[in-house]
Amino acid sequence: MPEREERRAQAAKHLALMKGAFSTETEATVAAARVYEDGEGRELPIPEAVFETTETSVTTAFAPAALRDARGKTVVVDPASFTRPGGGYEDGSFGPEQILCSESNLYPILYGLKSAYHDGNRGCQRGQLFTDRALYLPNVAFSHAGVIRKADVVALPEPNRARALENHRSERECDQVLAERIETLLRIAASNGCETLVCGAFGCGRGGFDTQQVIGLFEDWIRKHPGVIGRIVFAVPRAHAAAFDAAFGEPKVEEIAPVAADEDEEDDFDLRNIELPEGVTLR
Secondary structure (H helix, E strand, C coil): CCCHHHHHHHHHHHHHHHHHHCHHHHHHHHHHCEEECCCCHHHCCCCCCCCCCCEEEEECCCHHHHHHHCCCCEEEEEECCCCCHHHCHHHCCCCHHHHHHHCECHHHHHHHCHHHHHHHHCCCCHHHCCCCCEEEEEEEEEEECCEEEEEEEEEECCCCHHHHHHCCCCHHHHHHHHHHHHHHHHHHHHHCCCCEEEECCCCCHHHCCCHHHHHHHHHHHHHHCCCCCCEEEEECCHHHHHHHHHHHCCCCCCCCCCCCCCHHHHHHCCHHHCCCCCCCCCC
16 A cells, blocks of 8 residues: 555645546536435435345445446445545545545545535534535546546445544444434435445444444345345455355355266176177177
């Protein structure tokens, strides 16, 4: 992994490129962005299912690379910094949000919404649990391996269980906040016509929540609302890949190995046992 100074230099170079190549697209997304106030997202009506079921898959690729598996209208989940656009991307920070910024015009979009979103969140950190206040950003331009792909982004903060407990928040409150946050992101995506959702291990890792707890919340939502979102791609770190793959990985097709001939059976084959036409003999 590059050192912080190197990442800072890479960010400056990338931002200059985004400013030159996607300034028009950035302005359009900022103008069309929507802020969902705390509690608003999880009260959105769930649309009728348009797919027979919700397909799921798991990859250890970063989210921008996972867009190659996306079909139809795609929404990417940004576990966003609550008070700082890009979470310090321009200063060399590294994490899921910074990875998204490094391969898109997401950072200049977020910076353009600083006064509308991030500044309004100050004083509402709730011991690092934050609130469900979210951004919906249409048509963010992702560039990966020379391929440009547009996708919408829903940006909202991951609650930090470890920090919250240090700040004397209860485990019950932490669990309730996580459930409400996941409900919020899924309802916002669904209400905006999402066909493919690209999501990380939301709440795991530095968020401090148990992997199985997070998996269970997504499983419950998919079971209650099958086909509302056509496909969910979980782009997760290797540390959580096995657990997510067990729950959401595509079924593995077992190859049937050819059956080898039994050597004993071959040895039992005797030409003398063949019934021959009359007058024909073996020498």
